[in-house]
Amino acid sequence: MRFFEYEAREIVKRAGIPVTDFGFTTDAGEARAIAERIGGPVVIKSQVLTGGRMKAGGVQFADTPEEAEAHARDVLALEINGHAPRGVLVDPKAEVAQEYYAGVVWDGIRKQPVMIFSPVGGIDIEQVAEEQPDKVGRRHFSNILPLSEFAAKEVVASTGVTGSALNKLVPIVTKLARLFVAHDMTLAEINPLGRLADGSFVALDAHMDMENEARGRHRALLEDLGVGDEETRQAREATPFELAGEEVDAMDHRGVAGNVTEFDGNLGLVIGAGGGSLTLFDAVRSSGGDPANYCEIGGNPSVRKAAGLAKLVLQKPGVDKIAVMMSIVSNTRVDIVARGVIKACLELGFDPAEKIAIFRIPGAWEDEGYKILDRYGVEYADRSVSLHEAARRAVEKIGAAA
Amino acid sequence: MSILVDATTTFIVQGITGREAVNLTRECLDYGAGAKVVGGVTPGRLGREVHGVPVFDTVAQAVQHHGAPIDGSVVTVPPAFTKDAVFEAIENGIKLIVIVTERIPRRDVAQMVELAQLRGARIIGPNCLGIIVPDVVKMGGIGGPAKDAAKSYAPGPVGVISRSGGMTTEMSSTLTAAGLGQSTAVSIGGDAIIGSSYAELMPLFEADEQTQAIVIYTEPGGRMEAELARWVTENQSRLPIVAFMAGRFMDEMPGMSFGHAGTIVEGKEDTATEKIARLAEAGITVAEEISQIPELIQAKLAERSPA
Numbered sequence A: 001m002r003f004f005e006y007e008a009r010e011i012v013k014r015a016g017i018p019v020t021d022f023g024f025t026t027d028a029g030e031a032r033a034i035a036e037r038i039g040g041p042v043v044i045k046s047q048v049l050t051g052g053r054m055k056a057g058g059v060q061f062a063d064t065p066e067e068a069e070a071h072a073r074d075v076l077a078l079e080i081n082g083h084a085p086r087g088v089l090v091d092p093k094a095e096v097a098q099e100y101y102a103g104v105v106w107d108g109i110r111k112q113p114v115m116i117f118s119p120v121g122g123i124d125i126e127q128v129a130e131e132q133p134d135k136v137g138r139r140h141f142s143n144i145l146p147l148s149e150f151a152a153k154e155v156v157a158s159t160g161v162t163g164s165a166l167n168k169l170v171p172i173v174t175k176l177a178r179l180f181v182a183h184d185m186t187l188a189e190i191n192p193l194g195r196l197a198d199g200s201f202v203a204l205d206a207h208m209d210m211e212n213e214a215r216g217r218h219r220a221l222l223e224d225l226g227v228g229d230e231e232t233r234q235a236r237e238a239t240p241f242e243l244a245g246e247e248v249d250a251m252d253h254r255g256v257a258g259n260v261t262e263f264d265g266n267l268g269l270v271i272g273a274g275g276g277s278l279t280l281f282d283a284v285r286s287s288g289g290d291p292a293n294y295c296e297i298g299g300n301p302s303v304r305k306a307a308g309l310a311k312l313v314l315q316k317p318g319v320d321k322i323a324v325m326m327s328i329v330s331n332t333r334v335d336i337v338a339r340g341v342i343k344a345c346l347e348l349g350f351d352p353a354e355k356i357a358i359f360r361i362p363g364a365w366e367d368e369g370y371k372i373l374d375r376y377g378v379e380y381a382d383r384s385v386s387l388h389e390a391a392r393r394a395v396e397k398i399g400a401a402a
Numbered sequence B: 001m002s003i004l005v006d007a008t009t010t011f012i013v014q015g016i017t018g019r020e021a022v023n024l025t026r027e028c029l030d031y032g033a034g035a036k037v038v039g040g041v042t043p044g045r046l047g048r049e050v051h052g053v054p055v056f057d058t059v060a061q062a063v064q065h066h067g068a069p070i071d072g073s074v075v076t077v078p079p080a081f082t083k084d085a086v087f088e089a090i091e092n093g094i095k096l097i098v099i100v101t102e103r104i105p106r107r108d109v110a111q112m113v114e115l116a117q118l119r120g121a122r123i124i125g126p127n128c129l130g131i132i133v134p135d136v137v138k139m140g141g142i143g144g145p146a147k148d149a150a151k152s153y154a155p156g157p158v159g160v161i162s163r164s165g166g167m168t169t170e171m172s173s174t175l176t177a178a179g180l181g182q183s184t185a186v187s188i189g190g191d192a193i194i195g196s197s198y199a200e201l202m203p204l205f206e207a208d209e210q211t212q213a214i215v216i217y218t219e220p221g222g223r224m225e226a227e228l229a230r231w232v233t234e235n236q237s238r239l240p241i242v243a244f245m246a247g248r249f250m251d252e253m254p255g256m257s258f259g260h261a262g263t264i265v266e267g268k269e270d271t272a273t274e275k276i277a278r279l280a281e282a283g284i285t286v287a288e289e290i291s292q293i294p295e296l297i298q299a300k301l302a303e304r305s306p307a
Helices: A005-014 A028-038 A065-077 A125-131 A150-157 A163-182 A212-225 A240-249 A274-286 A303-314 A334-347 A366-375 A387-401 B019-030 B059-066 B079-091 B106-119 B146-152 B165-177 B198-206 B224-235 B248-252 B272-281 B290-304
Strands: A023-025 A042-046 A059-062 A088-092 A096-107 A112-118 A137-140 A185-196 A201-203 A206-210 A256-262 A267-272 A293-298 A321-326 A356-360 B010-014 B036-041 B053-056 B072-075 B096-099 B122-124 B130-133 B137-139 B155-162 B182-187 B213-218 B241-245 B285-287
Touching: A005 A088, A005 A163, A005 A201, A005 A206, A005 A212, A023 A028, A028 A042, A028 A065, A028 A088, A042 A065, A059 A065, A065 A088, A096 A125, A096 A163, A112 A125, A112 A150, A112 A163, A112 B106, A137 A150, A150 A163, A163 A185, A163 A201, A206 A212, A240 A256, A240 A303, A256 A303, A267 A274, A267 A303, A267 A387, A274 A293, A274 A321, A274 A387, A274 B165, A274 B248, A293 A303, A303 A321, A303 A334, A321 A334, A321 A387, A334 A356, A334 A366, A356 A387, A387 B290, B010 B019, B010 B059, B010 B079, B019 B036, B019 B072, B019 B137, B019 B146, B036 B059, B053 B059, B072 B079, B079 B096, B079 B106, B096 B106, B106 B122, B146 B165, B155 B165, B155 B198, B165 B182, B165 B213, B165 B290, B182 B198, B198 B213, B198 B224, B213 B224, B213 B290, B224 B241, B224 B272, B241 B272, B241 B290, B248 B272, B272 B285, B285 B290
Parallel strands: A267 A293, A267 A321, A321 A356, B010 B036, B010 B072, B036 B053, B072 B096, B096 B122, B155 B182, B155 B213, B213 B241, B241 B285
Antiparallel strands: A023 A088, A042 A059, A042 A088, A096 A112, A096 A185, A112 A137, A185 A201, A185 A206, A256 A293, B130 B137, B130 B182
8 A cells, every 4th residue: 555755754863763754735825825935046846646747747846835836736637648637836945965776675586675775866776776776775784683783884884985974874774674664564655865065964755565464453553643444545546436346345255356446448357366366367358359347256255255246246337248268266155156147147137157257167066067067058068168268158149239 | 385384283263152263164174184283272261162173261281182292373353453363373383374464564474474473483464364284184274164275275286375365275276177286375465564575485396295396475575576586596497487466557656555565665665567678577477367377387397397
């Protein structure tokens, strides 16, 4: 879950890392008041969860409070990559002598967090790593032993930084590493980390991502920041169809029938499980099909839940038929999914034999499942028909129907 | 032979009284020669039995009751308690831990893995279905009930490693139908950080005489495939590898997670396209469809066997 810049800065501030005297607001008049309090030139920054805001005009400089208000009004009204801003950040325009970079991420191969530091900040760290690899320091650190400051000292020193800058940077990088671990972040980045004319350091921008699975352990912080449970902060906002899918999945606690993503094709998919869904979605597309959605069934959901998912997909505008397909199941029962999708068709007044292009779920309780499908004349396939072959048959059927 | 487990492997089930764990225990006892499930742990349930397996409050009690070190543990406790359960297993001398639980924050996973490394233990998972040696033993829910597992898995020369539990069975079933059995199939889990990656299991398969080829199932997200490609190149592996890559559509949708927690395109390196290129550079064939895998394996085996 990604944080807005104003939230990320607040997290950095709470960790004891110096930040500027910034303010956040959703109101242009208040932006003026913040600028007055700051006194002197300010920067107005759009608060959106997308890149390229500088280019899009989402960052404006103001010399006076009046100018700040006018810019805030423009920036608040400016959509960037389809995202309306949450508000604006009003920041004193700092006199920066040099921009640095400090970040912490996970290394999935070493299975440890890694600190990254560079005296070349203000630009994308990947670019620095490519162009000036000797200016990027990396150091893994233990996730069991207490984190000691020498680790940060080593990574900063490895980039050639010494003197008082080194001594001032070490506590900042250490605090960043500690907050990364303590808050279950997947990314904690201060970029740029500015050195001011007087030699002090201040975080000028911050980027934080918290692991979704860990949100439950950070309720107090999220509440303080005003982040609601309903805010998923995905790469794109959930559509009403996708939200309806979440409701289906929340019907009861048995198994999964959800994780719905909307597409605009005519073949509705009722598919599973995790890896099976990925394989089947690719398979439908590679045989020229046009999926209406992605979804996942698994963990043996109830008949009601399977029916709920099938109904949702069947009712989606533009859906002609559904394909019900899974990789071989061992926990989810074939007969339960069969009952669910047939129930969905019947309750909506459809003929299951006509609406279900194919049913390909082999595995636990398959004989019982196939018996039910036989009764309603639904075409089904067992494990001798591959996932790709099943997808091809579904696509052919819908092609013939169109 | 096999890797990781064999007919003599003793293990416990932590969280044994949960609904899923009760089924899993039954399945493991029924499959092949019958797994040596020597105990189960659920705090507060000392003295109970699950399918004849004695239940204890602590792992230490289970070890004491067994009267000898226990080889493994299948951990099926809720995410908030998993780290403690795994630490308990490791500190009681258990060397092979299969973590079934999903949705564990990666800080916890990294801590479990780090302690395991310090103590010389190995973790499989989390978010996995475990390990199966066809007709011999299974440790975890992999393949489902014994009679269903028997339909999908047969003994043979192919080692299977998969980030998806269900696809481990789908691929093995396809191999079995084509007359290609498996030496061992391992569901390694779909999370961003896991105990044992492809490259970390390769040395075990490399040393296993029964194994003549490897099949892997892979997805976008992470750098595990690049790591495998590097390992294969540096170690001049004797084992031909065929890979299947799911989730190719995700390349067009960066930042969105599908399928498993670790399956997300965050940078150029973790796209399906990039991974396929990396694997191919290392001589690993990437199948377009699962049904092509047996043929590709046969061809590779024929190539390597002396005329």
